[in-house]
Amino acid sequence: MKNRLKVLRAERDWTQADLADRLSVSRQTINAIEKGKFDPSLPLAFKAARLFNLRIEDIFQDDVDEPS
Template sequence: MKNKLKVLRAERDWTQAQLAAALEVSRQTINAIEKGKFDPSLPLAFKAARLFKLSIEEIFQDEEN
């Protein structure tokens, strides 16, 4: 699964640690999601969508599409 987390975070000038704190996960988890090594659960994806005021599809994309 691809995602735009890194771009969205950079646009807001947030660090990984700040995003991790906002989503209540570790910085390592944010790093793994940004690198596509870990796919977040639906609740975490919804939380990210709420934080960025976007829909889940605008942040996460299925790599087969």
């Protein structure tokens, strides 16, 4: 799953640890999500959306190509 967490975090000058604290997860979880190695749970995606005041779809995008 593609996501904009790294960009959104950088815009706020937050470290991965800062974001992890705000979302109540480990820094390793943030790192894995940013690198696309781990997809967040739905509750975590909602929490991130609320934190950044965005829709989930504005942060996370399915990386499966749409059929033509």
